[in-house]
Amino acid sequence: MNNIIIITGASSGIGREFAYQLDKSMKKIDEFWLVARRSERLDDLESKLSHKCRKFAMDITVKDEVSFLADQVKDSGSCVRMLINCAGFGILGKFKDQDYKDIQGMIRTNCESLTEMTYRMIPYMKKGSRIIQLASSAAFVPQINFSVYAATKSYVLSFSRSLREELRAQKIYVTAVCPGPVDTEFFEIAEKKGTNMSVKDYFMTTPMVVVDKALRCSRYRIPVCVPTFGMLFFEGVCKKFPHSWILFFSRFMK
Numbered sequence: 001m002n003n004i005i006i007i008t009g010a011s012s013g014i015g016r017e018f019a020y021q022l023d024k025s026m027k028k029i030d031e032f033w034l035v036a037r038r039s040e041r042l043d044d045l046e047s048k049l050s051h052k053c054r055k056f057a058m059d060i061t062v063k064d065e066v067s068f069l070a071d072q073v074k075d076s077g078s079c080v081r082m083l084i085n086c087a088g089f090g091i092l093g094k095f096k097d098q099d100y101k102d103i104q105g106m107i108r109t110n111c112e113s114l115t116e117m118t119y120r121m122i123p124y125m126k127k128g129s130r131i132i133q134l135a136s137s138a139a140f141v142p143q144i145n146f147s148v149y150a151a152t153k154s155y156v157l158s159f160s161r162s163l164r165e166e167l168r169a170q171k172i173y174v175t176a177v178c179p180g181p182v183d184t185e186f187f188e189i190a191e192k193k194g195t196n197m198s199v200k201d202y203f204m205t206t207p208m209v210v211v212d213k214a215l216r217c218s219r220y221r222i223p224v225c226v227p228t229f230g231m232l233f234f235e236g237v238c239k240k241f242p243h244s245w246i247l248f249f250s251r252f253m254k
């Protein structure tokens with residue numbers, strides 16, 4: 001049996017960091033399957049890993065790409081020991097001023113493709129397999145100027161928590177990861193239309209910290225991983241106070 005780990009969004013940031021950290025710890029894995037659009041980035045990552053890699057330079061929002069990947073898993077007789085859904089993006093700005101293409105892209109990438117990837121890979125998992133879904137602390141409360149992105153991440157968090165319960169009997173474990181701002185290319189893309197989120201600088205962490213915590217949570221079968229104290233505090237505030245209050249105060253934050 002060919003044991004594999006699939007990582008989407010492996011060309012950058014958090015996805016790439018998962019590949020680095022798992023490369024050191026998962027010696028019994030036969031292959032890493034790396035998914036993202038930028039093939040040269042995947043080539044570069046492969047050259048830095050000790051595991052055998054298969055690279056899939058694909059846009060996961062394009063019709064039939066995810067089912068093509070599932071066919072490859074089936075044809076190779078592989079068992080998916082870990083699925084890590086990192087591919088995703090957000091664009092800051094007022095909803096009414098955004099390009100509809102960007103809005104659709106966020107929903108397709110962050111929700112639809114993540115859901116399809118999960119659905120199509122579960123049949124190739126077995127007892128002890130793990131799924132890690134990149135949600136965000138933006139999932140905890142609606143966010144002004146990040147409304148669609150925050151809503152997509154609420155979807156990921158909600159979906160992951162119920163899926164975890166559904167898969168419990170099969171001993172397949174799902175962890176949703178909810179970082180605050182992480183120092184990756186994410187904000188270059190998020191701020192490209194001119195709306196900035198200055199408050200992020202106070203809470204910024206590194207992909208190394210996020211991935212280290214996420215892997216620990218997944219190993220200990222913790223359903224929701226909030227990697228930093230700042231975001232644990234934020235989660236507490238979002239649970240304790242009415243969201244209308246938080247939205248009111250966030251009107252004054254830049």
Ligand SMILES: NC(=O)c1ccc[n+]([C@@H]2O[C@H](COP(=O)([O-])OP(=O)(O)OC[C@H]3O[C@@H](n4cnc5c(N)ncnc54)[C@H](OP(=O)(O)O)[C@@H]3O)[C@@H](O)[C@H]2O)c1
Pocket residue numbers: 008009010011012013014015035036037038039041058059060061085086087088089090109134135136137178179180181182183184185186187189
């Ligand atoms: N950075 C943060 O502050 C932060 C905070 C909370 C949650 N997150 C979440 O963490 C995840 C990873 O983000 P990151 O910080 O690592 O950002 P990043 O450095 O921009 O990485 C995003 C990854 O997603 C891939 N991707 C995007 N659209 C894709 C598509 N249509 N098809 C295939 N791959 C696609 C990109 O690869 P290509 O461009 O090569 O396709 C890239 O590898 C995202 O889901 C993000 O929402 C990030």
